[in-house]
Amino acid sequence: MNYLPQEIIRHKRDGAELSKQEIDFFVQGITEGYISEGQIGALAMATFFRGMSRDETTALTMAMKTSGKVLDWSKMDLNGPVLDKHSTGGVGDKISLMLGPIIAACGGYVPMISGRGLGHTGGTFDKFETIPGYNATPDFATFQKVTKQVGCAIIGQTPDIAPADRRVYATRDITATVESIPLITASILSKKLAAGLEGLVMDIKFGNGAFADNMEMAEGIAESIVAVSPIPTSAIITDMNQVIGHAAGHVTEVIESIEYLKGDHLKEPLMHDVVVSLCSELLCLGKLADNHKEAAQKIEQVLANGAAAEKFAQMVSALGGPNDLMDNPDKYMKHAPLKQAVFADTAGYVQSMNSRDIGLSIIQLGGGRKVASDVIDHSVGYADFCKIGDVIDSNTPLATVYANDEDSLKAAVKTIKNSIKISAEQVKTPQAIIKTV
Template sequence: MLPQEIIRAKRDGGVLDPAAITELIEGLVSGRVSEGQAAAFAMAVFFRGLEHSETVALTCAMRDSGTVLDWSDLSRPVVDKHSTGGVGDNISLMLAPIVAACGAAVPMISGRGLGHTGGTLDKMESIPGYRVAPDNALFRRTVATVGCAIIGQTEALAPADKRLYAIRDVTATVESIPLITASILSKKLAAGLNGLVLDVKTGSGAFMAERDGARQLAHSLVAVANGAGLRTTALLTDMDQPLADHAGNAVEVDHAVRFLTGARRDPRVEAVTLALAGEMLVLAGLAKDLEAGTARARDALDSGAAAETFARMVAALGGPVDFLERLDDHLPRAPLQRVVAAPADGYVHAMDTRGLGLAVVALGGGRTRPQDPVDHAVGLAEIVPMGRRITRGEPLAIIHARDAASAEAAAQRVVSALRILEAAPEAAAHPVLERIGA
């Protein structure tokens, strides 16, 4: 079938045959389908949508456009998690070693930050020597011996997704739930998983700020993943404030290590991490139910087994063998730290979480273009939580910056992002808002 006929059929609201979708995706990878034709297809989908069967077909075609990993030689069940992204979301750094310490294999293929959201790979690159792009032999050996490896997407995994996303990015067709669904899941299906848990964020710092839109995306992801043969559940979680009280790269790694070692644990981070871990362990067949899975994850955390697993992963992938013991010596530190003082007495009622993320970007800790460099040392630390009673002059956050000018600009952004009122607010909701099963 000619590409233009496939485009015409979708433009006119038709339901595409799976074979036609596969042909289009194969043509995109081989060059038989031009960028203009791929853009026209994306725009047709943007306006006409896709039926469930079409989204499953698109996801599988994109998965099959490259290598599909095979972990059948492992004795461990293979599971992973995907987050739609947010501010202070360093859950992956704790979750992978917790679940691995419980007996699962977690080959976590992660991404970089773009816009106001942070990226797991940028955080891991804060660790001196850590290889986010190991060769396949080292990647597989680390997963087999340690139980987890946090790395980046290789060129061989779902190359059609990379090409189609680049086209969507410049043609205003990113915000399409079927296309977002296929993009996320094609990479996870290519990772050869037995189970997947999705952390779909909603709130002022989330990609899907409105809860209804986030819920719709979560339902689409769960339905399509299961339709493609991957057992999947999702949690809808709150991003109306940063998840951790640190936002940046090295500062979030520091936070994660102190969480794993028990030096400091935020209740919100702990709640989301253990909820996701419980889901993963049930999908892996390592826990009979969510309660048992959460309890097992907590044991791995409290016993120190998860921290030890994280340390072994870092060393196996080229990082310092004494990273946990000499954390302060190994992580990059910004030369200037500045306290942001509260301008008035009152309670923190609301946050522009996206604005806080953009403050990190402006400091140099994020990027607005994929090719931009990242300063791993800068960021925000000890961000005051919502609902906290504060007095004038009390710290709202601590800025880690390269110079006084960027610190001042970030301080203004932090003050603008926080709404302080005299009356006490209602108690904050639990950070796990909903569970969406198959």
Template structure:
């Protein structure tokens, strides 16, 4: 089979066989497909789509290009369960979720990514912690998972390497926004983790990749169908991202919010708590540590309330190179922006909504995110204490606090935030944060 004939077949809208897809994924990995051929294949899929069977084969082909983790020699006394989010603004759920679920008896080998564009990345948040190693070797990763119960790290070079090349090509050819390519990219790495189960958090709204519920439903349905057919039991929740999740956006600021959440200090944001507990319940039930998601949630609530989850987080940070006393003295080990100013409302009203994407862009403009994959970031900047939707505000009251490197940066960010937050004179209808549950 010639690669160009396979590309032509997909270009013309025909379904590819398992053998044809295997040739493509091998060629992406070993370099026998040229850059032009990889780009042409990605664009053909972008325009012509793939059947579920094709998506399964592409996922498994990308997975087979590298190492698949095997945990059997560790004789772990619980299931290996992970969660993946499609990305959002203020989404620090993984920081709390991994230790909560670990405290309930599961083992969570979470391989996460860095942020790009308006969405933040879990690795960038953890990198804000002095000494935390987001790229340990596999032996260290396995040891921490066994001893602590959870470890959150970045993708290693030997997990689904063909996907890395395919994604880099998609990124520069305008073919990122393709459901079959997104599904295969996510799941090839998750299958390579050697999991017993996966829970997907598919974000929907202005701050998410999926800006409509129809698109989110399409992505969630494909993820669940492909994962289950590929042998990885998976459930998905579609959750609202039409406003920031929690109160803080920015790497160190989100770590602060996560630590406070785990320790029970201050008031937990109700939407952040609902998403975290819903995902925890699903993970615990999927691992058969509870008979239902509701029962799993009860276990998660108990682990949070009695401090076991916070203790797991502290142990994970220390085991991966961070401070031993991070939970007790987190402020010592996180950067603080030199300029902290209130972003005040210019008129009175009730917060009717917000464009979460624009708030994410404001944080990127402050230096807290990336426009390009190799951009350096400032972990200390961002926005905190973002006003809740439905809250009344008076003229001159703060919509949030801006943490910036300079007054000029703060002013520019405040201009974006004021335009992003919509005020109304009427009542505001509350929108649920859990929109839908998707199972096979």
């Protein structure tokens, strides 16, 4: 049945509930090109103000899911569940690099299709491009083969998965309609469901370094995704009021992830809490553990015995990266040449951190995109980040900067000093896990 696109837009503009048939027609038009960017933007803006019912959001999700290729794992003879995690984006968010290998080592399969950085937040896809030879855009046959052989394969977004969402998202990004919960729900779930998952955990970031900077929005996204998803799905709201872990930037985050998996350094407690919470939820969703206590024990075991690190090494090798990356990360992962530790002007306790400004400063260093065509400099970024509640003095830096030129270095040092507040009074360490939906 044919509809007039402008009538569908008018219906939503006036607050009417769109039928599944209207939504299917509109998404088909987006995919086939007979719906214009202007019409996509108009419907997105109408949705932003009028919202969507649960039925509308479900119809939009399913229509965008089936707008492209949908992976089928049923003929792959896998002996475990197909699971994945999605984050709404954060500063220093390298959780996926650790989660995929851990779940694989525990008996699950993780076909993770990741995205590039968006705004002030880094992208998993961009991080894997730092690894020489790593093919982050393999064909689907290779993607499925590596997933089966290793247990995890982390690649970049492909035009074959949910192509309608690619057009909708690009238009939302330039029409100030990104923060619509129905559109966020459909965008995330359409891609994840097209990957053929059997279980999904959402990491909903909340705080000054997240897109959801208020609890109402974070809870709204979590509740919407869990309600609309047709597969077992949980959402965990996690703190994004400080950098995740001790590193922010591409090379620095990959190195921190490798060190975490190998156990070379003490695990940063808040990041470890997030990793264990998300992995535990997935193991329970996939029936690989009967409860969270058992799941946590399995996670600690595969980290301690090196099984998770071995899965990461196997994935890197299978997708074209170096066979000895885990043993010699510094051989392949090169920092920018200029390095400077940043110290506070006064001693005290770390009181607060403006993570958004820190994320934006990575872009200024060259580690992100100002426009879509920009080439990322993976070598720049930060390491040794302090945490809220830490004691800071003349021997303990706020962070270490890696930069390529003196002007960028000076600007980054200034941003760090301005973004981190020091208190003379002792500050309580915040919780990483805020709420589970």
